Amino acid sequence: MDKSQILAKFSSEPDRYYKVALFENEGFKRKSCSKCRRYFWTLDDSRAVCPDHLENSYSFIGDPPTKKRFDYTQAWKEVESFFVNNGHKSVSRYPVVCRWRDDLYFTIASIVDFQRVMGSKVVFEFPANPLVVPQTCLRFKDIENVGVTGRHFSSFCMIGQHSIPNSQGYWKDRCVELDFRMLTEKFGINKEEIVFVEDVWAGGGSFGSSLEYFVRGLELGNAVFTEFQGELENYSVLDQKIIDMGAGLERFAWITMGTPTAYDCCFGPITKHMIEKIGIDTDSDTISRYFRAIAKTLSESNDLSIARKNAALLAGIDSTKMDKMISPLEGIYLIADHLRTLVFAISDGALPSNVGGGYNLRMILRRTLATIDRFGWNFDLDDLIDLHIDYLKSTYHELEGTRNDVKTIIGIEKERYKESRIRMTNISNTLRTQNKKLSVDDLIRLYESDGITPDFLKETQIISEIPSTFYEKLSDLHQSEKAEKTIQLNLDGIPDTVLSYYKEDPHEFEAKVLKVLNGKYVVLDKTSFYPRGGGQEPDHGKIGNYDVMDVSKHGNVVVHETKGGAPQEGEVVRCKIDEARRYGITRHHTSTHVVNASARNTLGSWIWQHSAFKEQNYARLDITHHSNLTEEEITKIEDFANLSIRKDIPILINEFDRGDAEQKYGFRIYQGGVVPVKMVRIVNIDGLDVEACGGTHVRKTGELGLIKITKSERIQDGVVRLEFVSGEAAIKYTQSQDKKISQIVKSLGSSKEKVLESFEHVVRDGEDAKKRIKQIIKRTSESSAKSAISQAKNLGNVKLFSIIEEELDDEYHIAVGEQAVSLDKSLIYCALIVKNGAIRIVAFCGTDAVKTKKAGDLVRDVSKVLGGSGGGKDTFGQGGGKDILKIKDALVAAEQSILGK
RNA sequence: GGGCUGGUAGUUCAGCGGUAGAAUACCCGCCUUGCACGCGGGGGGUCUGGGGUUCAAAUCCCCACCAGUCCA
Numbered sequence: 001m002d003k004s005q006i007l008a009k010f011s012s013e014p015d016r017y018y019k020v021a022l023f024e025n026e027g028f029k030r031k032s033c034s035k036c037r038r039y040f041w042t043l044d045d046s047r048a049v050c051p052d053h054l055e056n057s058y059s060f061i062g063d064p065p066t067k068k069r070f071d072y073t074q075a076w077k078e079v080e081s082f083f084v085n086n087g088h089k090s091v092s093r094y095p096v097v098c099r100w101r102d103d104l105y106f107t108i109a110s111i112v113d114f115q116r117v118m119g120s121k122v123v124f125e126f127p128a129n130p131l132v133v134p135q136t137c138l139r140f141k142d143i144e145n146v147g148v149t150g151r152h153f154s155s156f157c158m159i160g161q162h163s164i165p166n167s168q169g170y171w172k173d174r175c176v177e178l179d180f181r182m183l184t185e186k187f188g189i190n191k192e193e194i195v196f197v198e199d200v201w202a203g204g205g206s207f208g209s210s211l212e213y214f215v216r217g218l219e220l221g222n223a224v225f226t227e228f229q230g231e232l233e234n235y236s237v238l239d240q241k242i243i244d245m246g247a248g249l250e251r252f253a254w255i256t257m258g259t260p261t262a263y264d265c266c267f268g269p270i271t272k273h274m275i276e277k278i279g280i281d282t283d284s285d286t287i288s289r290y291f292r293a294i295a296k297t298l299s300e301s302n303d304l305s306i307a308r309k310n311a312a313l314l315a316g317i318d319s320t321k322m323d324k325m326i327s328p329l330e331g332i333y334l335i336a337d338h339l340r341t342l343v344f345a346i347s348d349g350a351l352p353s354n355v356g357g358g359y360n361l362r363m364i365l366r367r368t369l370a371t372i373d374r375f376g377w378n379f380d381l382d383d384l385i386d387l388h389i390d391y392l393k394s395t396y397h398e399l400e401g402t403r404n405d406v407k408t409i410i411g412i413e414k415e416r417y418k419e420s421r422i423r424m425t426n427i428s429n430t431l432r433t434q435n436k437k438l439s440v441d442d443l444i445r446l447y448e449s450d451g452i453t454p455d456f457l458k459e460t461q462i463i464s465e466i467p468s469t470f471y472e473k474l475s476d477l478h479q480s481e482k483a484e485k486t487i488q489l490n491l492d493g494i495p496d497t498v499l500s501y502y503k504e505d506p507h508e509f510e511a512k513v514l515k516v517l518n519g520k521y522v523v524l525d526k527t528s529f530y531p532r533g534g535g536q537e538p539d540h541g542k543i544g545n546y547d548v549m550d551v552s553k554h555g556n557v558v559v560h561e562t563k564g565g566a567p568q569e570g571e572v573v574r575c576k577i578d579e580a581r582r583y584g585i586t587r588h589h590t591s592t593h594v595v596n597a598s599a600r601n602t603l604g605s606w607i608w609q610h611s612a613f614k615e616q617n618y619a620r621l622d623i624t625h626h627s628n629l630t631e632e633e634i635t636k637i638e639d640f641a642n643l644s645i646r647k648d649i650p651i652l653i654n655e656f657d658r659g660d661a662e663q664k665y666g667f668r669i670y671q672g673g674v675v676p677v678k679m680v681r682i683v684n685i686d687g688l689d690v691e692a693c694g695g696t697h698v699r700k701t702g703e704l705g706l707i708k709i710t711k712s713e714r715i716q717d718g719v720v721r722l723e724f725v726s727g728e729a730a731i732k733y734t735q736s737q738d739k740k741i742s743q744i745v746k747s748l749g750s751s752k753e754k755v756l757e758s759f760e761h762v763v764r765d766g767e768d769a770k771k772r773i774k775q776i777i778k779r780t781s782e783s784s785a786k787s788a789i790s791q792a793k794n795l796g797n798v799k800l801f802s803i804i805e806e807e808l809d810d811e812y813h814i815a816v817g818e819q820a821v822s823l824d825k826s827l828i829y830c831a832l833i834v835k836n837g838a839i840r841i842v843a844f845c846g847t848d849a850v851k852t853k854k855a856g857d858l859v860r861d862v863s864k865v866l867g868g869s870g871g872g873k874d875t876f877g878q879g880g881g882k883d884i885l886k887i888k889d890a891l892v893a894a895e896q897s898i899l900g901k
Numbered sequence: 902g903g904g905c906u907g908g909u910a911g912u913u914c915a916g917c918g919g920u921a922g923a924a925u926a927c928c929c930g931c932c933u934u935g936c937a938c939g940c941g942g943g944g945g946g947u948c949u950g951g952g953g954u955u956c957a958a959a960u961c962c963c964c965a966c967c968a969g970u971c972c973a
Contacts, residue, residue: 354969354971355902355903359971359972359973416969420969420970423969423970426914429913444905444971445905445906447971448904448972449904449905449906449969449970449971450905450906450907450969450970451969452970474971474972628967713966714966714967717970770947810920811920815920838956840956840957842920856919866956868955868957869955870919870956871956871957876919876920878956879919879957880956880957881956882956
């Protein structure tokens with residue numbers, strides 16, 4: 001839907017869409033910008049342009065329009081107390097890793113906290129109404145701007161003011177009134193300074209009007225009134241209207257402090273710490289002038305380097321000062337920003353990697369490290385992390401708990417970065433020695449496969465210029481589409497299946513057949529058959545006389561797939577589920593929760609379930625972890641899991657309202673991904689693990705008996721797969737392992753106690769023997785060569801030594817043959833070696849003999865007789881064939897070939 | 902989630918169907934009384950693993966594993 005069309009429509013009826021009570025009461029005037037025609041509301045009679053076209057924009061830098069000064073932390077306290085005093089509930093921030101939405105990696109706006117996807121629809125669930133939340137949001141779109149523009153962040157705090165207009169919540173009038181009062185009462189901003197601009201918002205099938213509020217050209221917030229759905233020509237009012245007011249906390253702090261950039265007042269003591277450590281000159285007048293200027297030049301040009309140049313010109317800063325003052329400052333801001341983003345993301349369980357959202361995190365960490373390197377600074381990242389967390393923890397106490405984990409992960413990533421720098425240098429050195437001209441394709445391959453940018457190659461003078469077609473060609477490469485296919489069954493009009501596996505769960509029951517599709521898909525009125533889902537494999541068993549092969553859930557209807565026919569529709573059938581299978585799957589499912597918790601407890605807070613699979617005889621669990629697991633780590637996890645079994649912990653299963661569960665247990669409950677239902681089933685292994693899970697579980701952990709991890713592998717960067725068995729399957733597994741060892745013991749002729757020693761012995765013997773053979777060949781090759789010469793047969797100008805070898809191998813004859821022809825230049829050495837039911841030919845010709853016959857030709861002739869082929873150089877040839885019966889003929893053929901017959 | 906690249910001596914890599922190589926490190930000797938220098942000699946490899954094609958595979962094809970990288 002075209003936003004400008006909606007705006008045109010809404011602005012044509014301002015009384016209906018934009019005029020709130022506040023405008024009436026305070027006497028706001030509606031004006032149209034003399035430059036861009038946009039409509040805005042103001043109390044200042046002299047104002048003729050919208051905030052985008054203001055001449056003195058960003059004049060708050062060095063001259064804040066507020067009576068009070070609040071830094072980042074204080075600014076939130078002020079905002080929070082204002083809204084709480086006005087009937088709002090203050091809600092803690094949600095994780096920046098957006099676990100409750102499949103379509104987002106990170107939380108990008110405060111409203112996302114309360115959006116839940118149900119099928120194709122987005123619904124809103126508010127833990128309170130109205131509410132306010134300090135939501136940390138991550139955005140990587142404008143990453144180039146961070147540190148440079150003075151106002152862009154990779155993560156920022158969005159003050160979310162949200163309300164549903166009902167008996168508790170409010171609608172437009174009160175919203176705008178509150179925002180206005182917050183600015184004037186709390187921050188002491190002059191009424192005349194505040195401008196509201198008419199705008200619209202549209203997305204996800206709904207839309208509505210919005211009012212952005214500005215002070216001195218800086219957008220502080222945007223109140224969106226989501227009100228309609230459908231098309232502009234034909235729309236209806238939503239049954240769930242929402243106020244989504246989002247304001248940047250960083251900007252609130254900035255406008256009250258009037259610092260040169262928003263960074264100066266939002267990272268607490270960290271920027272000051274860095275500036276002091278490197279000792280640069282920070283003349284605040286010059287800096288203020290510069291950042292006021294760049295706000296202006298950026299609105300004129302999107303190109304960052306041009307905007308920078310123009311800003312320097314406008315502020316009267318020469319290039320030396322840019323290099324000595326502005327550039328290092330930009331670097332410091334970038335480091336502070338990126339590191340804060342990493343603190344939040346890693347605390348919330350995200351890991352830097354080369355896939356998924358982790359890629360963005362690796363990118364920003366490497367940008368940080370590269371910046372430190374570029375300036376040759378000596379910052380301790382751990383110190384900077386401490387400074388961030390110390391400053392943030394009064395608002396976000398949870399960060400304290402992951403302080404060390406954040407340091408661990410960043411430390412590991414830093415090492416990886418160092419290694420990759422070394423790799424890059426190695427590759428570029430190799431390229432330099434090769435001195436080959438690199439094509440654009442070469443450059444693209446180097447960039448995509450090895451991460452070596454053309455800029456780096458230019459810097460190290462491997463190439464002189466970056467080809468103009470490089471970026472063009474690069475972007476062409478990344479156009480791919482994906483198709484998805486699911487089998488659709490027509491289940492219209494079939495009532496929801498009664499799910500008895502969540503209730504009394506009878507393993508034998510009678511049910512009525514409601515529908516049979518395609519002769520094998522059976523729908524019953526009720527069922528105990530557990531369908532495939534959440535990584536749990538389905539139950540098998542019998543419906544009437546038919547075997548059940550698969551069970552799946554489509555909406556609220558359970559479909560059973562039978563083999564060899566199906567019962568009649570309308571028939572009442574006796575059903576029986578395979579109990580052994582069910583119990584095996586159940587134990588493996590509970591084990592998965594136990595293993596997950598064990599991994600988290602032994603490895604670190606970054607461990608989350610990535611995906612899982614459970615069947616009767618084994619289970620696997622993919623967890624998010626930075627490195628391959630060591631044997632010790634696996635043992636630790638196993639020990640922890642089995643200790644939990646011995647504790648015989650009860651497993652409590654209860655239904656909760658989704659919002660209540662999130663508030664009570666946090667987002668750790670979403671290990672298995674998003675739960676698309678209003679009521680969630682919480683599986684609580686008391687004191688160990690709490691998850692929202694629809695699977696079947698045992699009553700106490702003691703029932704699991706034993707958990708044995710059978711395998712671990714890294715399936716992709718940041719994800720480790722654990723395979724394990726529990727219960728009966730675990731016993732069977734250890735038994736079968738033991739049997740294998742017995743067999744090895746038997747064939748080694750050893751005992752179980754000494755099996756390892758015997759094995760090592762055998763391996764060492766083999767290695768020693770091989771070395772010995774090499775030495776023997778070396779020492780005896782000369783005398784063997786001499787004996788070959790003496791046995792050789794005269795054939796005209798040359799001598800021929802030929803042999804059929806059935807014991808020694810080609811390696812031996814290559815060594816001896818080479819010796820022999822170097823001792824006697826007229827010798828031809830030809831060995832036919834029988835090996836694995838085939839024949840290999842090795843032939844040498846001395847430098848004199850070559851005049852009569854070339855080794856390559858000889859081999860070609862002989863191998864033809866053996867039904868094979870071969871070739872080689874003048875002095876040395878190899879070949880072979882498979883026709884072992886012709887081996888004598890081959891000897892004759894060799895003679896004839898030499899004699900030229 | 903979609904791609905790409907690589908895996909050969911302790912290390913860094915070359916070789917890209919025909920006898921597994923270089924540099925460096927290591928060991929021994931000489932020169933030089935020390936150091937990172939020079940000379941000579943030596944040890945060190947199931948070419949990641951498994952299949953296939955071929956007379957012949959480090960080399961070509963397929964699969965797995967390990968590592969690195971780019972993009973959405």
